[in-house]
């Protein structure tokens with residue numbers, strides 16, 4: 001039976017990043033992915049993910065600050081461009097809690113940002129059509145991670161450093177075996193000192209095998225790209241949505257799903273989506289078709305707020321969120337088996353931290369501790385009902 005230092009189950013961004021760091025640190029690593037690396041059934045595929053420091057809770061800002069140099073180091077080592085700085089605009093009506101908390105957190109941590117009102121936002125970004133009382137924050141470090149390229153690069157770098165990355169090999173049975181672990185697939189049984197479970201939407205059924213039933217819900221979320229409207233519609237030139245001229249944006253709201261979007265990147269149009277607007281699905285669901293009513297609602301959103309971007313639909317795609325009740329991540333050791341580390345249910349905002357979460361999961365697997373602030377993500381918090 002092959003014996004590894006660490007087995008990682010699940011090869012999305014979190015699992016590939018964990019395998020990358022462990023292999024780079026000289027560990028014998030096996031990564032099992034049930035489909036091909038880069039597949040479109042989980043959470044990590046697609047053209048783009050927002051990178052931002054602008055968060056409402058200080059520890060997320062600190063973690064994003066720690067993730068930034070790791071993405072840059074990965075770019076350097078792999079000779080691949082992954083993170084494209086565009087600047088980011090958050091906007092809301094005054095008093096919107098997540099917006100106000102973000103502004104307060106950036107101020108408290110001394111992060112540079114600009115406070116804008118409707119006039120100053122539309123002077124800089126005339127693409128927006130905003131009500132008079134809107135308020136905004138512009139933070140220049142925000143940008144776009146090329147998601148699928150990040151995952152492919154992490155997997156390639158993990159392999160280059162010696163990780164055994166096995167695709168199309170689902171882990172069927174996970175168990176603690178003495179101080180180590182045993183993982184069975186359809187073709188082999190593997191032993192290791194440590195196990196890291198980064199199974200995304202499939203985590204709940206898999207972790208039940210290890211005596212943990214976490215209150216995770218999976219939702220099917222949808223993004224859509226729309227072509228700019230043409231100059232003859234009186235709405236300016238199509239290049240107005242190029243990175244550099246148009247920021248990533250997040251529209252905070254008091255109730256209901258917030259909207260967010262990107263400059264033209266990956267496709268010649270604006271990408272827009274609602275955060276947590278999709279239906280709850282079973283982890284094993286194979287339904288991935290985009291919902292026409294959500295696509296129409298996204299088009300309506302652009303028509304109202306960014307009219308020059310509300311042209312023809314170019315492309316829509318679905319993806320999964322794995323949500324915890326408090327929308328914070330889970331990054332911790334199993335309460336009964338410290339050789340098993342759990343990471344990833346990321347409630348739709350984890351990608352930007354992926355390369356760092358991989359390093360943190362590697363720390364926990366190697367030495368049961370990390371210097372990064374992960375106190376919010378423990379299994380013992382009351383919202384998860386796990387106890388310890």
Ligand SMILES: Cc1cc2nc3c(=O)[nH]c(=O)nc-3n(C[C@H](O)[C@H](O)[C@H](O)COP(=O)(O)OP(=O)(O)OC[C@H]3O[C@@H](n4cnc5c(N)ncnc54)[C@H](O)[C@@H]3O)c2cc1C
Pocket residue numbers: 009010011012013014015032033034035041042043044045048049050051169170171172198199200201202203206221222223273318319320321343344345346347348349350351352353
């Ligand atoms: C529409 C959308 C937009 C988003 N936008 C942003 C954003 O702008 N910024 C941001 O930071 N984050 C964003 N996110 C969130 C981010 O993409 C996720 O947090 C992240 O991709 C989660 O990665 P993961 O590795 O945990 O999960 P996944 O990518 O799903 O990886 C889990 C992997 O485990 C594999 N697996 C499961 N079970 C087994 C098994 N038994 N054996 C072997 N393999 C198994 C699966 O096949 C899968 O590949 C967005 C997510 C979505 C869906």
